[in-house]
Amino acid sequence: MDLDLAQVRAFVLAAEESHFGRAAEALSISQQALSKRIARLEAGLGTALFRRTGHGVEPTGAGDRFLEPARRALAAADRAVAAALDERRPPRVDVWGHLYAPMRTLAQVAAGSGAPPLELGHGRDLPSVAAALLRGDIDAAFGRVHPPLPAGLTHRLVRLEPVDAVLSADHPLADEPALRPGQLRDSVLWTPAALHRLDFLHRFAERFGIRHHAEGTNLGLDGFLADVAADPRRFSLMPADVPLPDDPGIRSVPLVEPTPLYAWSLLWCGGNPRVDALLGALAAEAGRSRWLEYDPAEDWLPEPAGEPA
Structure with missing residues (x-):
């Protein structure tokens, strides 16, 4: 499947925050919109990435395995955008x-x-x-x-x-x-x-x-x-x-x-x-x-x- 980076970014932030609400706030979107992005990502991958806990969420085994490669994919995408824009910072x-x-x-x-x-x-x-x-x-x-x-x-x-x-x-x-x-x-x-x-x-x-x-x-x-x-x-x-x-x-x-x-x-x-x-x-x-x-x-x-x- 071709990964949707907006969905991947939503997943990574939710995993780091252990909470959909805080991740949605960091992305300046609604919690409902973030939940939909993650649901579409899980549907595309054919596996659940999160489980509910008493205080929020935590990655499943598949989510744990997906997290580091997902971070690297986002970092590579950000570098690609910077290169295309010839950012000189x-x-x-x-x-x-x-x-x-x-x-x-x-x-x-x-x-x-x-x-x-x-x-x-x-x-x-x-x-x-x-x-x-x-x-x-x-x-x-x-x-x-x-x-x-x-x-x-x-x-x-x-x-x-x-x-x-x-x-x-x-x-x-x-x-x-x-x-x-x-x-x-x-x-x-x-x-x-x-x-x-x-x-x-x-x-x-x-x-x-x-x-x-x-x-x-x-x-x-x-x-x-x-x-x-x-x-x-x-x-x-x-x-x-x-x-x-x-x-x-x-x-x-x-x-x-x-x-x-x-x-x-x-x-x-x-x-x-x-x-x-x-x-x-x-x-x-x-x-x-x-x-x-x-x-x-x-x-x-x-x-x-x-x-x-």
């Missing part, structure tokens, strides 16, 4: 993350020759950013990618960034010229959110036997570092070249043997030509700034280094 790029400030990298790239203009946004986490990519709301995203990723998305490694330990000035190890990660085993890892939500810090704690951790609210870099400084047992991790505030209560100490590396990637839906110029600019800056140097005998990554840009 800059690529929309999401930068997600907490304290690791991905815009530092993109700012350095944007300052170089040949870099395209960009429109930046701020997603909450990798799943929400991936969903925005599949819907076509954004063209690309920049952050730390870790599996599993939804089908239809492509990512390319663009930077490996060394990470330092940031400690309270009263920490027993604060005056060391360098630290091995295992020396922090008895310290308290301080995080700006629940540890299980911060994949890199979670894996670091598991790999190097960090037994204690505590968490606070992410109120920005200054507040986070003030929380580190407040307890002589605390430490956290920050990219080595992040300019820290002039605060006598904190120390930044390099980590060695091995040096943890934070892997930045660009993530996009395959076949989006808007991403090509940005990939080229990232690759050029990676070559100039030696962003992709990695020695497995001296460095640590939570996952394989992957394919560079």
